[in-house]
Amino acid sequence: MHPITQTFKNLWADNGDMISIQYAGTASCITTVTKKGKHGIMGLFHHGFVSLSRIYQGNFEDGFKQKCIDTFLNRQLHDNILGINKDC
Secondary structure, three states, X not given: OOHHHHHXXXXXXXXXXXXXXXXXXXXXXXXHHHHHOOOOHHHHHHHHHHHHHHHHHHHHHHHHHHHHHHHHOOHHHHHHHHOOXXXX
């Protein structure tokens, strides 16, 4: 593979990891496929680990993250003034 192509694939995969960390709290599941073009045995273990991490994040940590985002965006005060009840 041409060095420029490999460099581009690495940059693309690293960028995808950063976006995934912001959105899901973990790295991308398919980083090894993007960088190497295939899944090896270690890629499968990485995919499983990332999947388990996402399950944990979704069940135990996303609520706190969403409350922080709402506080940062001042949604709590705005919703209370409008009389919106999110618990319903």
